[in-house]
Amino acid sequence: MTAEATALTHTAGGGDHGTPGVHAGRGISNPILGMILFITSEVMFFSGLFAAYFATRAHNQPWPPNNCGEPPLAGCHSFAELLDPLGLILVATIILIASSFTCQFAVWAIRRGDRRGFVRNIAVTFVLGVIFLVMQAYDYTILFGEGMTIGSGAFGTTYYTLTGFHGAHVFGGVLMLGVILYRGLAGQFSAKHHDAVEAVSLYWHFVDVVWILLFSILYLL
């Protein structure tokens, strides 16, 4: 009456290979699921920072604070002026959004097996990402020159913390783009095997979405 132990071997998964990131008919692949979970954790990290921002802002009215005194010092630029949404930072924003598009083009290209299209678009994404970082750094130097640093009270602290961590995440993304660019040039990706590309593109889109939120909240609200 005892059931015999039935030998069962792991099926090696000979199913569906055409759908991107899908293995053995078991849904998305491990690395991509891992990246999605990682992005979730990063969303929570930024949530903590955003929560602190909103709490700090609510506690310090008016916002932005008046850093030029009453009456305003000559030659002093107020925080509101410095954070001009129509300035350089708008260009940087457009560049980052564009890079998300080129990133997605790259993904679509490799899904079709178009290796050259993939490399081209990833290279453009990489360059756009670097340009964003350079512009962000340049923007920082302008602000430093005007005397706005991370120590400039609640306003400076929250501004630099949020944009700084975002910039760090862009930097990480640029490194990852560099790696898949390299691997793409070395011919390591195909229509059937390009999990890393899918994962990095998800991360890059996440970085872009965070920036759109950041830009709206810091510059527009």
Added chain:
Amino acid sequence: MATHALSPAAVPAYRGGLYEWLTTTDHKKIGIMYLVNSFLFFLVAGIMALLVRAELAFPGLQIFQNEHVYNEMFSVHASAMIFLFIIPILAGLGNYAVPLMIGAPDMAFPRINALSFWMLPLGGILLLLGFFTPGGAAAAGWTSYPPLSERGPLASPGPGQDLWLVSLILIGTSSILGAINFLVTIFKMRAPGMTLFRMPIMVWTVLVTSVLVLMATPVFTSALVMLYIDRNLGGTFFLPNEGGQAVLYQNVFWFYSHPAVYVMVLPAMGVISEVLPVFSRKPLFGYKAFIFATVGIGALGFTVWAHHMFTTGAVFLPFFSLMTAAIGVPTGVKMFNWIFTMFRGQLTFSTPLIFAIGFLTMFLIGGINGVFSAAVPVDFALHDTYWVVAHLHYVLFGGSVFGLFAAIYYWFPKMTGRMLSEGLGKLQFVLMFVGFNLTFFPMHILGIKGMPRRIADYADPTWNDWNLLASIGGFMIGASMLPFLWNVFISLRNGKIAGDDPWEGNPLQRATSSPPPPYNFDRLPEIRSERPVFDARHGLVEHDATPPVPPSLAAGDEAHRAIGPSA
């Protein structure tokens, strides 16, 4: 003395040299390293606790001439116990057990698994290094509230606090990577036939724990980062004189730290849910209810954080009070399910079961005394007194640590191929159980009578006797570690050889050798319920019927009874 063997014996005692251990990505070895590393920090933090208790045994300052060092002692004790012991050791148990229980060959990302582990000894060393810096280790409590944890002549001007911050950011990252690993493994690498609702409860608890770690720990990281920025980069997040808010830290901190307590206890509850059925010879009562209760606790756990802040005057009291009381309901469901697993069973009082019963009885007390604090006005009296110290130790020690030892006695045979001595195990239990209650029950009294936490000395003479009693108990707990360590030492060499399945267990790890081969399984049995090995042994049984005795078992009565009541 093996019971019904289900797979050929693996090569016994597979051990590599030091290089093998340093570079391994095998989840079993990594799990064992987690266990050993975490246990070392348990001993270190335990000694700190003994120093604290030695100081408090009598009124006056005897050991710590400098109250600052006393503050460092309890701050690092708690930080190490939470972040370097209980959270990682349960993750280590999960690391060892989960792939085996779901029939997977390893975790989803073995190299990241190794990375997660190695960040821990590094983080621990950073934390402890604080003691050797001018100004000493972090001394603002494990909670490190600003402004006390900011720079300032009477606050935390030294690098010890910064080391604490960096260490915890590192350890938190290790946790998060581990959570990602567990979730992908559990969702994607189960053996054929193992649906989510056939997974052992241990795996469910690790799943829910991992979701909590994934969602909550990064928020803690953000609090640590902000405090670091305040201390070192001129930031003002938590500095009230410069536009910051002290309570902001508390909100961000507790948003993590409350779910963290479920991270600290859910896997231990998973262990209890594995041990009780095996030693009662009947299935866990209410498997599905259990899962819903676990998920419910996880979800509710995110809604109660401000009950740590009832006295700040900055909290919406009714909401948090209601949710805090509500979380008692799923916890109660679990408690009853465990009890009814034993009810009408056939209990064999091996050491794992005895520790599991210790868990049940002590965690119950911890749950009950927590309800007092959920009633907000009563919390006004109890907050920041020794009552809270009693509560937290009853749930974390009475709960998690007793559950941990149940797991150790239960899984040691699987991990090493040897049985631990039952006699020494029971001696440890008695010393630990008595010592534990002697230490922490008086703290209810001290708390309600008014003794605050975190003081190196006390002024009210009516508190003297209770403090002395608590200190004696504390040293008893310390003493209980001796039979345990001795037990491990001698059993590794001379313990009884364990077969594949020394406890007549239910989940899949019983379908492979002790210790398992590197790839875990030669063959997997059919999976048609949450107790695949039980089914393989006894045949699929109609719900609630009494199965007939399989001929192999009836004949092998002598051998199998050796693990029975007389053991």
Added chain:
Amino acid sequence: MSTSPRKRPASEAIVAGGVVILLIAIVGLVFWSGAGEWLYPPEPATEEAGAISELYNIVFALAVAVFVAVEGLILWSIFRYRRRPEDVDLPPQTHGNNLVEAIWTVIPTIIVLILFWVSWSTLNEVDAISAPAQRDLHVKALAGQFQWQFEYLDADGNHLATETRPLSPDGGGMAVPVGKNVYVTLVSGDVIHAWYVPHFLFKRDVIPGQVNEFEFRLKDEEAGQVFRGQCAELCGTGHRVMLFDVVAMSSGDFDAWLDQLVEKENATPPPAPSGQAAVEITAKDIAYDKHELEVPADAPFAISFKNDDAATITHDIDIRQGPGAPTLADEAPIPGGQSTQYSFDGLAAGTYQFFCSVHPGVPGMEGTLTVQ
């Protein structure tokens, strides 16, 4: 052949039952003998504390009931269902019971809701603050590292007088009239502290940047009692000594006391007797500005002391032979923003240490006094 559970010997049930009864008996004995008193809060001294104490009793009764019931069930199971040598067959493999699950979900939920309801109403009572016209007294408790001060304000919030000594044996303490609505605000200039009096069953955090408020009303019969309080939020190395007393007085006594305090504060300080050596020291950022002082031997001397820290930080200048030695001269601390003159008797020639008793052990608040 197989032993069905129903045929288990009755002796087992008796033993298990006996253990459970023993548990109930022990619990009963603890309370009947009065030992249970240890688990009760101190005698409530205020009306609000009375309400909290009643709530505690309700929760406590519930706790004992749940404890006995559940531990009893565990003990019963352990003793009744031990595996016996003849238990070869498995017991009935009960997987669960939905009805039972529903019962032990619904009943605790009801208990939880009742508990919440009761604590919510008590909370409204405890946290109630009357309109400004109904407040009989406004005390501002100032918490600093590591001392309490109590400032008395009039109905419009104007300063009347400050009691800078927190403890009753020193002649200080937070004096309050019984039977009146005492409105308290809490202010800190440095880190988080907490105002806690066990006999009030009450504490409230003192958070810098935020002003917390609460109100209490002492019971009439408490006049003449002194209630010890203590800081209950870790605030640094002096946390354990941040004690204070609440001194309950009858209305008349309190009015007289307050008048006296106001008078003392407004009195002109005595001039320094002529011929005394005067030394000046300032304290700022928890440090003296001088760490070496010299005075002539065997002659009384005075030290002009200015406290330049925030109002919540108190300092003083005490003298002892050396670290660890008993204090020879114990002066009253002054709050930040104030100055005073400390007069000392003549000292024999030698080396002494001067230090701040509110911040012992802080290197910046120690110095050498050379007497020659």
